[in-house]
Amino acid sequence: xxxxxxxxxxxxxxxxxxxxxxxxxxxxxxxxxxxxxxxxxxxxxxxxxxxxxxxxxxxxxxxxxxxxxxxxxxxxxxxxxxxxxxxxxxxxxxxxxxxxxxxxxxxxxxxxxxxxxxxxxxxxxxxxxxxxxxxxxxxxxxxx
Amino acid sequence: xxxxxxxxxxxxxxxxxxxxxxxxxxxxxxxxxxxxxxxxxxxxxxxxxxxxxxxxxxxxxxxxxxxxxxxxxxxxxxx
Numbered sequence: 305x306x307x308x309x310x311x312x313x314x315x316x317x318x319x320x321x322x323x324x325x326x327x328x329x330x331x332x333x334x335x336x337x338x339x340x341x342x343x344x345x346x347x348x349x350x351x352x353x354x355x356x357x358x359x360x361x362x363x364x365x366x367x368x369x370x371x372x373x374x375x376x377x378x379x380x381x382x383x384x385x386x387x388x389x390x391x392x393x394x395x396x397x398x399x400x401x402x403x404x405x406x407x408x409x410x411x412x413x414x415x416x417x418x419x420x421x422x423x424x425x426x427x428x429x430x431x432x433x434x435x436x437x438x439x440x441x442x443x444x445x446x447x448x
Numbered sequence: 449x450x451x452x453x454x455x456x457x458x459x460x461x462x463x464x465x466x467x468x469x470x471x472x473x474x475x476x477x478x479x480x481x482x483x484x485x486x487x488x489x490x491x492x493x494x495x496x497x498x499x500x501x502x503x504x505x506x507x508x509x510x511x512x513x514x515x516x517x518x519x520x521x522x523x524x525x526x527x
Contacts, residue, residue, distance in 0.1 A: 341527050358457055359526070360519060363503035388526065400527050420527060426505075428498075428519075429526025430457035441458045442525040 305376075307368045307386045309359060313394070314387060316340045316401040323385045323403075333382045333405040337412035339420050341400040343393050347442070353434045355393040360428035364388075371422040375404070378418065379411035386419065388429065421448070449474060449514040453486055456521035459497065463487060472512065480508040482518055496523055 306323060320338065324330075345352055372384045382405040389399050402419050406412040424445050431442040453468045460466050468486050477485075479501065483493045499506055500519040512518055 357526070360454070360456055360500075360503075360521065363500060363519070366503050424524070424527040426524065427526050428456065428500075428521060428524050430522065431525045432457070441522065444523060445525055445527070 305384045311391045316398050335409040335412040336405045337416040338403040343397045345395045356432045357390045358430045359390045367427045375415040379415045381406050452517045454519040458522050479510050
């Protein structure tokens with residue numbers, strides 16, 4: 305399992321490929337589900353030009369680890385990779401990557417969704433959007 | 449009793465600082481009472497604020513101990 309908070313932009317496909325090569329579990333898994341969340345250029349009817357993502361160092365990693373451990377207790381999983389950006393985010397930048405490996409598809413699909421939804425409600429991250437005029441804190445998550 | 453208090457996102461901006469070191473006296477104190485002490489009368493604890501002690505979520509009536517790190521922050525919006 306690997307959980308990382310990144311200050312710099314990342315390429316999710318490179319990260320998945322690299323991590324999968326590193327864990328050396330080919331043959332064990334028959335399924336992998338991945339979610340990638342990226343930066344939109346619109347929100348709540350307004351044009352968004354960029355974003356600052358803040359987090360609570362220490363508490364964020366702790367809660368992401370708890371969420372992944374809980375997923376590991378609920379489903380038969382082979383491995384989990386979670387990356388999350390902080391700092392200055394540009395339009396179209398990947399913000400979050402959740403990738404789950406398992407023997408069969410149900411566990412991978414369900415655990416990936418579970419980790420993502422729990423991350424959104426529990427992990428202490430905050431988004432501040434840059435607009436054409438000024439900036440604003442995002443106050444709630446989209447329904448999904 | 450020495451307590452480290454942290455503020456994040458919009459709360460950090462409202463208070464104009466990211467943390468405080470508070471000497472909370474010797475008596476028992478709750479998270480909500482600690483907020484009143486650090487934020488002043490003009491900033492009552494907003495209803496939707498989340499609170500944590502030592503990086504675990506707690507309710508505002510949770511008791512704070514010497515050496516604790518207490519955090520106040522708005523609803524989280526990661527992902």
